[in-house]
Amino acid sequence: MVGIYGGSSAPDMPPRVQVPLGSEDAMTLQFPTTPEASEPTAEVATEPAGEVTGKLGPTGRPMPVLPTPKPVTAHGNARVISMCNQKGGVGKTTTTINLGAALAEFGRKVLLVDFDPQGSLSVGLGLNPHEMDMTIYNLLMDPETTLDEVVVPSGVPGMDLLPSNIDLSAAEVQLVHEVAREQTLQRVLAPAIAEYDVILIDCQPSLGLLTVNALTASHGVIVPLECEYFALRGVALLKATIDKVKQRLNPGLEVDGVLGTMYDGRTLHGREVLERLVQAWGDQVFHTVIRRTVKFSDSTVVGEPITTYASGSSGAEAYRQLAKEVALRCLDA
Numbered sequence: 118m119v120g121i122y123g124g125s126s127a128p129d130m131p132p133r134v135q136v137p138l139g140s141e142d143a144m145t146l147q148f149p150t151t152p153e154a155s156e157p158t159a160e161v162a163t164e165p166a167g168e169v170t171g172k173l174g175p176t177g178r179p180m181p182v183l184p185t186p187k188p189v190t191a192h193g194n195a196r197v198i199s200m201c202n203q204k205g206g207v208g209k210t211t212t213t214i215n216l217g218a219a220l221a222e223f224g225r226k227v228l229l230v231d232f233d234p235q236g237s238l239s240v241g242l243g244l245n246p247h248e249m250d251m252t253i254y255n256l257l258m259d260p261e262t263t264l265d266e267v268v269v270p271s272g273v274p275g276m277d278l279l280p281s282n283i284d285l286s287a288a289e290v291q292l293v294h295e296v297a298r299e300q301t302l303q304r305v306l307a308p309a310i311a312e313y314d315v316i317l318i319d320c321q322p323s324l325g326l327l328t329v330n331a332l333t334a335s336h337g338v339i340v341p342l343e344c345e346y347f348a349l350r351g352v353a354l355l356k357a358t359i360d361k362v363k364q365r366l367n368p369g370l371e372v373d374g375v376l377g378t379m380y381d382g383r384t385l386h387g388r389e390v391l392e393r394l395v396q397a398w399g400d401q402v403f404h405t406v407i408r409r410t411v412k413f414s415d416s417t418v419v420g421e422p423i424t425t426y427a428s429g430s431s432g433a434e435a436y437r438q439l440a441k442e443v444a445l446r447c448l449d450a
């Protein structure tokens with residue numbers, strides 16, 4: 118599997134293109150239009166005309182009506198979704214926690230998987246990394262360990278967590294010697310699919326073996342992107358990695374959406390970046406955009422999702438709206 122991991126093999130790296138903001142040619146070079154990007158993928162885009170509000174959303178497209186997700190009568194047949202971007206600090210962990218909590222509010226049974234040795238997801242839900250008996254590391258490395266031994270409640274009703282801590286960094290090294298090393302997480306999560314409606318995997322900021330495991334185990338991937346210029350750099354490499362995993366390991370893998378985070382609509386800069394995201398990824402960009410607010414950092418300090426810490430805040434509402442959009446696109450479809 119030489120060359121699938123970002124950065125490990127120069128010939129597989131797409132040429133890096135440095136361009137000034139606003140250059141249309143450069144957009145084409147940096148983000149070649151794919152069939153997925155140009156087709157109206159989401160149900161959002163094929164809504165009957167009456168279902169579109171007519172108002173322009175922050176992405177510059179008409180905002181569709183996003184219905185409250187359908188209630189579920191029985192759980193199971195989970196969709197596995199990875200939050201993936203090799204750039205650090207773009208909102209992967211914040212999105213995993215808060216999208217998960219919002220989906221749980223809508224009655225979905227949710228499992229969050231902390232797949233980052235930094236353990237931020239676990240800490241963000243109030244766990245102490247030094248007091249964990251079992252983590253995802255045990256599940257990956259010891260076939261005798263069962264999910265039930267490792268899953269813990271997240272504090273949010275209907276949402277559980279597979280925690281992680283620094284031990285996971287050893288797994289990346291040890292897995293290299295395993296047979297079917299890219300399928301290890303897929304094997305570990307297989308029994309959870311029948312129990313949950315959604316499984317969200319919080320990836321680490323790299324495109325190494327752990328992230329390839331997450332993409333191999335997933336039906337879909339959500340790419341959170343900070344709405345600032347440098348966020349666009351490296352996206353071509355991420356896209357190439359997703360495409361390679363799709364070709365070589367997981368043909369069913371889909372991009373469920375690209376999420377603009379830390380958006381500041383008051384600046385021209387923020388609006389321009391969002392515009393370029395839509396040019397590059399088309400309808401794969403979620404209509405929902407997460408604005409920049411300090412409430413997210415505050416909620417991490419108390420170890421809670423924003424949906425419970427500041428339930429009425431605009432940040433909580435944004436993640437509820439994202440949950441509706443995700444449900445419409447790929448859960449209730």
Ligand SMILES: Nc1ncnc2c1ncn2[C@@H]1O[C@H](COP(=O)(O)OP(=O)(O)OP(=O)(O)O)[C@@H](O)[C@H]1O
Nearest residue numbers: 205206207208209210211322379408409410413414
């Ligand atoms: N919409 C937002 N507004 C303001 N701050 C935010 C927002 N989303 C996330 N943050 C803050 O930005 C920081 C990085 O967010 P987060 O940890 O979710 O990113 P990440 O992509 O998971 O990072 P890493 O790559 O290190 O895992 C955190 O302190 C978080 O509280």
Ligand SMILES: [Mg+2]
Nearest residue numbers: 209210233237
């Ligand atoms: Mg993170």
